[in-house]
Amino acid sequence: MIRSRHSAFRAGFTLIEVMIALTLSALVVLLAHQIFAGVVDGVGRLDAARTTLDRTANARRWLIEAFGSLQAGVDSAGPFEGHPAQVGFASWQRVAPSGLERDRILLHQSGTTLVAQAGTGIVVLVDSVSQVAFDYLLEPGANTTWAREWMSPVSAPLAVRIRVTYLGSPVRADTLLLLIGGRG
Numbered sequence: 735m736i737r738s739r740h741s742a743f744r745a746g747f748t749l750i751e752v753m754i755a756l757t758l759s760a761l762v763v764l765l766a767h768q769i770f771a772g773v774v775d776g777v778g779r780l781d782a783a784r785t786t787l788d789r790t791a792n793a794r795r796w797l798i799e800a801f802g803s804l805q806a807g808v809d810s811a812g813p814f815e816g817h818p819a820q821v822g823f824a825s826w827q828r829v830a831p832s833g834l835e836r837d838r839i840l841l842h843q844s845g846t847t848l849v850a851q852a853g854t855g856i857v858v859l860v861d862s863v864s865q866v867a868f869d870y871l872l873e874p875g876a877n878t879t880w881a882r883e884w885m886s887p888v889s890a891p892l893a894v895r896i897r898v899t900y901l902g903s904p905v906r907a908d909t910l911l912l913l914i915g916g917r918g
Contacts, residue, residue, distance in 0.1 A: 793859040794910065797896075800825045800839055800850070801912040806890040812838055814891075816870045816884035819843065821894060827852055842866070846901060862901045869895040890914045 820842035870891035
């Protein structure tokens with residue numbers, strides 16, 4: 735049987751078929767890269783959010799523990815000194831390896847952070863702060879009274895209210911209510 739040139743069976747692909755296959759392959763690779771880049775970016779944002787949440791929770795635990803073990807009018811650690819912009823008091827702090835140690839604590843705003851100075855160390859409690867204000871609970875009940883200052887060498891208020899206003903827009907604020915442990 736004789737075949738003509740035009741009816742012969744051809745093997746292989748044409749140049750257009752190869753170009754279309756390469757274009758589709760490149761498109762699939764590009765889309766896969768964008769998906770994986772989005773996943774990696776999402777994981778990074780999730781880790782940053784988790785770190786911020788952990789830091790906030792640790793700061794609150796530290797404050798609750800510090801105010802819960804507050805002691806006023808004992809030894810030479812100093813009196814309870816509460817001002818509108820800072821508060822100082824003596825409290826038991828965890829130290830390794832011995833356990834607990836009485837230390838003088840000073841809470842105040844330093845730049846755009848709320849910090850606690852305990853002994854020789856500084857603990858950053860809250861970032862991105864525009865203003866911090868402290869109030870002191872005189873008495874509980876229906877006629878609750880908050881004072882802007884509390885100065886006493888022998889006693890502490892019932893609770894301390896910390897009002898934190900954050901930087902940025904819209905304006906955000908937090909109010910922390912910290913009960914005082916054994917009132918000296």
